Amino acid sequence: MSITAVPLRPVAKSGLYVLWIGLALLLAAGAAWAMTVTRAPQIRLEVLAEGSGRHPTDADFAIIKYEGRLAATDSVFDANEEAPLPVGRMVPGFAEGLKRMRVGGRYRLHIPAELGYGAEGAGPIPPNSDLVFDVELKDLKTAEEMQQMMMQQQMLQQMMQQQGGAAPGGAAPGR
Secondary structure, three states, rough: OOOOOOOOOOOOHHHHHHHHHHHHHHHHHHHHHHHHHHHOOOOOOEEEEEEOOOOOOOOEEEEEEEEEEEOOOOOOEEEEEEEEHHHHHHHHHHHHHOOOOOOOEEEEEEEEEHOOOOOOOOOOOOOOOEEEOOOOOOEOOHHHHHHHHHHHHHHHHHHHHHOOOOOOOOOOOOO
Protein backbone atom coordinates (compact mmCIF):
# COMPACT_ATOMS: atom_id res chain seq x y z
CA MET A 1 0.00 0.00 0.00
CA SER A 2 1.34 3.35 -0.91
CA ILE A 3 0.39 6.64 0.59
CA THR A 4 0.50 9.69 -1.55
CA ALA A 5 1.73 12.63 0.39
CA VAL A 6 0.49 16.09 -0.42
CA PRO A 7 3.09 18.64 0.34
CA LEU A 8 1.80 21.58 2.43
CA ARG A 9 3.56 24.83 2.27
CA PRO A 10 4.42 26.37 5.60
CA VAL A 11 2.28 29.32 6.67
CA ALA A 12 4.15 32.55 7.25
CA LYS A 13 3.76 34.28 10.61
CA SER A 14 2.17 37.31 8.92
CA GLY A 15 -0.58 35.03 7.57
CA LEU A 16 -1.38 33.88 11.12
CA TYR A 17 -1.64 37.49 12.26
CA VAL A 18 -4.08 38.26 9.44
CA LEU A 19 -6.12 35.20 10.39
CA TRP A 20 -6.30 36.24 14.08
CA ILE A 21 -7.16 39.87 13.19
CA GLY A 22 -9.92 38.67 10.87
CA LEU A 23 -11.31 36.42 13.60
CA ALA A 24 -11.24 39.31 16.12
CA LEU A 25 -13.05 41.62 13.66
CA LEU A 26 -15.68 38.95 13.04
CA LEU A 27 -16.27 38.55 16.79
CA ALA A 28 -16.49 42.35 17.28
CA ALA A 29 -19.01 42.68 14.44
CA GLY A 30 -21.11 39.88 15.93
CA ALA A 31 -21.06 41.52 19.37
CA ALA A 32 -22.07 44.89 17.90
CA TRP A 33 -24.95 43.29 16.00
CA ALA A 34 -26.12 41.46 19.13
CA MET A 35 -26.10 44.73 21.11
CA THR A 36 -28.24 46.54 18.53
CA VAL A 37 -30.74 43.68 18.40
CA THR A 38 -31.12 43.45 22.19
CA ARG A 39 -30.84 47.18 22.99
CA ALA A 40 -33.71 48.63 24.97
CA PRO A 41 -35.92 51.25 23.30
CA GLN A 42 -34.80 54.84 23.80
CA ILE A 43 -36.37 58.25 23.51
CA ARG A 44 -35.01 60.83 21.10
CA LEU A 45 -34.87 64.49 22.07
CA GLU A 46 -34.51 67.24 19.45
CA VAL A 47 -33.49 70.66 20.75
CA LEU A 48 -35.55 73.35 18.97
CA ALA A 49 -34.35 76.16 21.26
CA GLU A 50 -31.91 75.44 24.10
CA GLY A 51 -32.98 76.64 27.53
CA SER A 52 -30.63 78.14 30.08
CA GLY A 53 -32.30 77.12 33.33
CA ARG A 54 -31.84 73.99 35.38
CA HIS A 55 -32.90 70.44 34.52
CA PRO A 56 -36.03 69.00 36.23
CA THR A 57 -35.79 66.20 38.78
CA ASP A 58 -38.35 63.55 39.77
CA ALA A 59 -39.37 65.75 42.74
CA ASP A 60 -40.25 68.76 40.55
CA PHE A 61 -43.45 69.88 38.89
CA ALA A 62 -42.70 71.02 35.35
CA ILE A 63 -44.83 73.88 34.01
CA ILE A 64 -44.98 73.14 30.29
CA LYS A 65 -46.71 74.08 27.07
CA TYR A 66 -47.08 70.97 24.92
CA GLU A 67 -48.72 69.35 21.93
CA GLY A 68 -48.82 65.55 21.71
CA ARG A 69 -49.19 63.75 18.38
CA LEU A 70 -49.36 60.15 17.22
CA ALA A 71 -46.16 59.49 15.24
CA ALA A 72 -47.90 57.25 12.69
CA THR A 73 -50.60 59.74 11.64
CA ASP A 74 -49.25 63.07 12.97
CA SER A 75 -52.70 63.66 14.49
CA VAL A 76 -52.89 65.73 17.70
CA PHE A 77 -54.32 63.83 20.67
CA ASP A 78 -53.63 66.41 23.41
CA ALA A 79 -52.37 69.97 23.89
CA ASN A 80 -52.12 72.46 26.74
CA GLU A 81 -50.81 76.02 27.03
CA GLU A 82 -49.70 75.76 30.68
CA ALA A 83 -49.81 72.41 32.42
CA PRO A 84 -48.14 71.63 35.77
CA LEU A 85 -46.99 68.01 35.54
CA PRO A 86 -45.28 65.95 38.27
CA VAL A 87 -42.06 64.79 36.59
CA GLY A 88 -41.67 61.64 38.69
CA ARG A 89 -45.21 60.43 37.98
CA MET A 90 -45.25 60.71 34.18
CA VAL A 91 -44.93 57.81 31.72
CA PRO A 92 -41.25 56.72 31.67
CA GLY A 93 -40.35 58.18 28.27
CA PHE A 94 -41.91 61.58 29.00
CA ALA A 95 -40.24 61.80 32.43
CA GLU A 96 -36.86 60.84 30.96
CA GLY A 97 -37.23 63.48 28.25
CA LEU A 98 -38.26 66.21 30.70
CA LYS A 99 -35.19 65.53 32.84
CA ARG A 100 -32.95 66.20 29.81
CA MET A 101 -34.60 69.58 29.11
CA ARG A 102 -33.71 73.00 30.53
CA VAL A 103 -36.10 75.72 31.70
CA GLY A 104 -36.78 78.19 28.90
CA GLY A 105 -36.15 75.71 26.09
CA ARG A 106 -38.32 74.18 23.38
CA TYR A 107 -37.92 70.54 22.44
CA ARG A 108 -39.38 67.75 20.29
CA LEU A 109 -39.60 64.47 22.15
CA HIS A 110 -39.98 61.15 20.28
CA ILE A 111 -41.22 58.38 22.58
CA PRO A 112 -41.38 54.73 21.44
CA ALA A 113 -44.54 52.87 22.49
CA GLU A 114 -42.62 50.77 25.03
CA LEU A 115 -41.71 53.93 26.99
CA GLY A 116 -45.12 55.56 26.48
CA TYR A 117 -48.46 53.85 26.97
CA GLY A 118 -47.35 50.46 25.59
CA ALA A 119 -49.75 47.70 24.61
CA GLU A 120 -52.61 49.16 26.68
CA GLY A 121 -52.85 52.60 25.08
CA ALA A 122 -54.76 55.35 26.92
CA GLY A 123 -57.81 57.36 25.91
CA PRO A 124 -57.27 58.60 22.34
CA ILE A 125 -53.85 56.88 22.14
CA PRO A 126 -54.13 53.45 20.49
CA PRO A 127 -52.09 50.51 21.81
CA ASN A 128 -48.44 50.31 20.68
CA SER A 129 -48.33 53.92 19.47
CA ASP A 130 -45.11 55.87 19.15
CA LEU A 131 -45.62 59.47 20.30
CA VAL A 132 -44.18 62.87 19.42
CA PHE A 133 -44.42 65.85 21.78
CA ASP A 134 -43.47 69.46 21.14
CA VAL A 135 -42.66 70.79 24.61
CA GLU A 136 -41.74 74.20 25.97
CA LEU A 137 -40.41 73.98 29.53
CA LYS A 138 -41.64 77.24 31.07
CA ASP A 139 -40.82 76.79 34.75
CA LEU A 140 -40.17 74.33 37.57
CA LYS A 141 -41.90 74.25 40.95
CA THR A 142 -41.38 72.17 44.06
CA ALA A 143 -44.25 70.16 45.53
CA GLU A 144 -44.57 72.76 48.31
CA GLU A 145 -44.81 75.63 45.81
CA MET A 146 -47.48 73.76 43.85
CA GLN A 147 -49.46 73.12 47.03
CA GLN A 148 -49.32 76.83 47.95
CA MET A 149 -50.46 77.82 44.45
CA MET A 150 -53.40 75.40 44.60
CA MET A 151 -54.44 76.71 48.03
CA GLN A 152 -54.34 80.31 46.76
CA GLN A 153 -56.41 79.33 43.74
CA GLN A 154 -59.01 77.62 45.95
CA MET A 155 -59.23 80.67 48.23
CA LEU A 156 -59.73 82.94 45.21
CA GLN A 157 -62.50 80.70 43.87
CA GLN A 158 -64.23 80.67 47.27
CA MET A 159 -64.06 84.48 47.47
CA MET A 160 -65.56 84.78 44.00
CA GLN A 161 -68.40 82.41 44.89
CA GLN A 162 -69.15 84.39 48.07
CA GLN A 163 -69.25 87.63 46.09
CA GLY A 164 -71.71 86.17 43.60
CA GLY A 165 -69.24 85.71 40.80
CA ALA A 166 -67.96 89.31 40.64
CA ALA A 167 -64.30 89.63 39.74
CA PRO A 168 -62.11 91.06 42.51
CA GLY A 169 -61.93 94.84 42.16
CA GLY A 170 -64.77 94.86 39.64
CA ALA A 171 -68.18 96.49 39.88
CA ALA A 172 -70.65 94.92 42.26
CA PRO A 173 -73.50 92.93 40.66
CA GLY A 174 -76.55 95.02 39.70
CA ARG A 175 -74.71 98.31 39.14
